[in-house]
Amino acid sequence: MGLLDDVGRTMLDAVETSGRGAILLARAARHMVRPRGTFGRIMEQEFVCGVCSIPVVAITALFSGMVISGQVGLALRQFDALSTVGGVTGITMCRELGPVLTAVVVAGFVGGGMASAIATMKVNEEIDALEVMSIDPVRYLVVPRLAAMVVGVPLLTVFADAVGIWGGWMVGRYTLGIPDAEFLRSCREMLMVKDVWFGMFKGLVFSIIITMVACAQGFAAEGGPEGVGRATMKSVVYSSLLILIANYLVFSLVWRPFLDEGVRM
Amino acid sequence: MENAGQGPAIEAINLHKSLGGRPVLRGVDLRIGAGRTVCVVGCSGCGKTTLLRHVCGLLKPDAGRVLIGGRDISAASGDELAAIRRNIGVLFQSAALLGSLTVLENVALPLIEHGVRPLAKAREIARECLRMVRLEGYESYMPSELSGGMRKRVGVARAIVERPGIMLYDEPTSGLDPVTGATILELIRDLRDRMNVASLVITHDMEAAYRIADGIAMLHEGRIVESGPPDAFRASANPVVRQFVEGRSEGPMSGAHAAGARRDG
Ligand SMILES: Nc1ncnc2c1ncn2[C@@H]1O[C@H](COP(=O)(O)OP(=O)(O)OP(=O)(O)O)[C@@H](O)[C@H]1O
Ligand SMILES: [Mg+2]
Numbered sequence: 001m002g003l004l005d006d007v008g009r010t011m012l013d014a015v016e017t018s019g020r021g022a023i024l025l026a027r028a029a030r031h032m033v034r035p036r037g038t039f040g041r042i043m044e045q046e047f048v049c050g051v052c053s054i055p056v057v058a059i060t061a062l063f064s065g066m067v068i069s070g071q072v073g074l075a076l077r078q079f080d081a082l083s084t085v086g087g088v089t090g091i092t093m094c095r096e097l098g099p100v101l102t103a104v105v106v107a108g109f110v111g112g113g114m115a116s117a118i119a120t121m122k123v124n125e126e127i128d129a130l131e132v133m134s135i136d137p138v139r140y141l142v143v144p145r146l147a148a149m150v151v152g153v154p155l156l157t158v159f160a161d162a163v164g165i166w167g168g169w170m171v172g173r174y175t176l177g178i179p180d181a182e183f184l185r186s187c188r189e190m191l192m193v194k195d196v197w198f199g200m201f202k203g204l205v206f207s208i209i210i211t212m213v214a215c216a217q218g219f220a221a222e223g224g225p226e227g228v229g230r231a232t233m234k235s236v237v238y239s240s241l242l243i244l245i246a247n248y249l250v251f252s253l254v255w256r257p258f259l260d261e262g263v264r265m
Numbered sequence: 266m267e268n269a270g271q272g273p274a275i276e277a278i279n280l281h282k283s284l285g286g287r288p289v290l291r292g293v294d295l296r297i298g299a300g301r302t303v304c305v306v307g308c309s310g311c312g313k314t315t316l317l318r319h320v321c322g323l324l325k326p327d328a329g330r331v332l333i334g335g336r337d338i339s340a341a342s343g344d345e346l347a348a349i350r351r352n353i354g355v356l357f358q359s360a361a362l363l364g365s366l367t368v369l370e371n372v373a374l375p376l377i378e379h380g381v382r383p384l385a386k387a388r389e390i391a392r393e394c395l396r397m398v399r400l401e402g403y404e405s406y407m408p409s410e411l412s413g414g415m416r417k418r419v420g421v422a423r424a425i426v427e428r429p430g431i432m433l434y435d436e437p438t439s440g441l442d443p444v445t446g447a448t449i450l451e452l453i454r455d456l457r458d459r460m461n462v463a464s465l466v467i468t469h470d471m472e473a474a475y476r477i478a479d480g481i482a483m484l485h486e487g488r489i490v491e492s493g494p495p496d497a498f499r500a501s502a503n504p505v506v507r508q509f510v511e512g513r514s515e516g517p518m519s520g521a522h523a524a525g526a527r528r529d530g
Contacts, residue, residue, distance in 0.1 A: 120364070129361035132321045133375045133423075134347040140378065 014238045020220065021212030028142045045148035050156060053109045057156050058163050060101050061093070065164025066171045068092050073176040082176060086183035087190025089168035090161075094195040095255075098161035100247055103206035106153055107239040111214040114145055115235035118218025119228040127219065137219070146211045153207035154200040161199060194259055202250055206243050213239040272335055274299045274431050274463035280319055280329035282312075289315050291487030292329070297480075299430075300461040302453065303492075304474035306509065307484035308518060313467045314358055316484065317433050320465060321355050322346055333431065351379075354424035358435040358467075360416040362408040362423070368395065369404035372423045379427070394422040399448055414441040421449060425456065432456065432464045438473050446470075450477050471510055475499070483509060485518070 069089045076082055118141060121127050130137045165187065172178040214235045221231040275297040282290040289312040297303045307313050318324040319331050322338040331339045338349050362371045373384075373391035381387040395401055398418040408416055417440060424432060437453065438446035454477050456462040468474055474481050475495050482492035483506055491498065491506045499510060508516030 117365075124364065125357050125359055125361040126363050128318075128323050129355070129357060129363070131323065132350055132353065132355045133378070134350045135375065135378045136347075 013234070014241060017213055017216050017220075017234070017238050018242065020216040021209075024138060024142060024216055024219070025146075025208065025212050027138045028146050031136075031139045031143045032147065041144035042147045045144050046152055048110065048113065048148075050148070050152035053106055053156065054159070056105050056109055057102050057160050060105050061098065061160035061164040062167040064097050064101055065089060065093055065167035068097065068164070069168030069171040070175060073172060073178070077176070082178055083182050084186050084190065085172055085176065085178055086165075086169065086186035088186075089172075090165050090187045090191035091195055093164035093168070094161045094191060094199045096199075096247075098164055099157045099199045099202040099206065100243065102153065102157045102160045102203060103210065103243045104240050106149075106156065106207070107210045107213075107243060108236050110149070111210040111239050112232050112236045114211065114214035115217045115221075116228050116232040118215055119221030119231035122219060122221045123224055123227050142211070142215045145215065146208070149207040149211045150204055153210070154203035157199050157203035158196065161196065198255060198259060201254075202247065205246055205250060209242045209246060210239045213242065272299075273297055273332070274301075274334055275320060275465060276332040277316070277320065278330045278332070280316070280331065281327045282315060282319065282324060283327060284315065288487055290319070290326070293484070293487070293489055295465075295482060295489055295492075297463050297465055299463050300457055301479045302457050302464040302466060302477050303480045303482060304466045304468055304478040305482050305484055305489075306468060306471065306474055308509065309469070311484050312487060313484055314435055317355075317435050317465065317467055320433055321353055322350060351427065352430045354427065354429035354432045356417070356420045356424045356432075356434045356437055358439075360408075360413075360420035362416055362419055364408050366408075367404065368400065368406050368408070368411070368419050371408065371419060372426055375423065375427050391422070391426055394426045395419070397425070397452060398422045399445070412440075414445060417441065418445070418449065421452065425452075428460065430460075430462060432462050434464065434466045434468075436468055437466060438468065438470055446473065453477050471512075 069085055072088045072092075073082060073085045076085060076088070118127075121141075127137050127141075130140055169180070169183050172183045173180060217231040217235040217238070221227045273296040275295070277293050277295040280290045280293040281288070293312075293316060295303070295305070295316075305313055305316065315324065319326055319339065320333070322331075322341065326339050329339075330337050333349050333353065336345075336349055338346065341349055362368075363374065366374065369388060369391055372394055373387045376387035376390060377384060381390070392401070392404065395404065398421050400415065400418055400422065403411070403415065403419075408419070411419065417437065421434070421437065424434075432453070434453065437449050441449065450473055453464055453466065457464060466474070466477065478495050480492060481495055481498040482489045483498075483503075484490070485505050491501050491503045493501070498506065501507065501510075504517045508518050
């Protein structure tokens, strides 16, 4: 009973967070059209969310690309299809692993930081102070973060794609013995521009999820340092969950009806 | 406590508020005329900060209204609320400075966010306000590098930077040495005399109240139990006021607040 209760409460809480995130997004969107006077803060956030997560994203993508190429290679070797490893690795990275892994890393690294920064401001009455100074906390805090994230995460995604493919290529060359030319030719033949765009589009969707969940949790924080910790933890967990769910929804609502040609894989 | 012929700058009418299921304000009535300074005193936890948060619209009353210059702040939202607040400066009990900004940036923030340009002009006004609270030389410090009393003074500087017609101070002198405290009290009096600012000052410090107040009101068990000019207040026969003014531990107030809470909870 207790377990069911907990599961139920967590689900409800996640749903509530999504709802509050959506409301925040609507409020932020009004200012996104002309984010006046926020350029400095956008660049600051760009640095925090983009530049600082590059090493972590690189390592994650590198090892994922390596293991995909290795596993796919071993499986395809039985069918004498080693020549397609490059393409399969490329497609897997660009359509799925690049965007999802980047988003999950960013959700922890950047989203968690955002949630704790805003939650700290909330419990220290800094948000109240902004409000009584007639400074809209959404415009001041959310808009620069959202702007930085919607640009930063898709770019990080492409970077992750590239690093992952390179890792797969290296495993192909040294472990599977695939000639470079063959790996690259298969990549060129199978991988299409729309695969990369689709990954970036997902990065955009995920960046909005991460920012909105983090900010909603930050603004809802209550009760001192424990409240900050709770908001941070929930932000990371909920945004990771929502990323994975949204990932499937995007596949079934965008990729399958509009982008799949039924010719590959 | 009101200037004849002028409407009150601040008027709280029959305010009721419960927090955490417990009544905190139980029918507070308070009027502060334009250009008047009223001190609200009362023991710790009696709801002084709660009252102040209603006056600046951070809390909405369960019943009753707060009028700021005749406009109902408790019913306002969005742009209207922001417009009313532009004329209110608030010093929070915790100062509530933005931890990520320097002292100067904190003080200049309302100006910059409200479009004062060039930035050098906003900074110059902010510097001037820092001089008024005797903090020149600390412009580039972070709030975490300041003492509690210094933070409070930065909070005062930030609150007055837009020259509001109404100031709300939550314990402006607590944590200050007598000399610095006197500076702040003089500043409060100065703002009234030179700029006709109406002030609500929350304090436990009876000496401070006698020095600056045009009127003193005592909050006890959720109501204003006594109010009047300082001399009359000092001479009040009300046993609650007598106990508070004389600072005795025995009397009608000992544990009265907690007892009241239990009775009503
Ligand atoms: N968010 C809240 N949830 C529940 N109870 C609250 C909340 N905020 C304040 N209270 C309660 O309301 C009462 C009044 O609090 P308030 O902060 O207004 O007191 P105060 O008069 O400013 O005290 P102090 O002089 O110590 O600052 C307290 O008993 C407190 O427990
Ligand atoms: Mg208080």
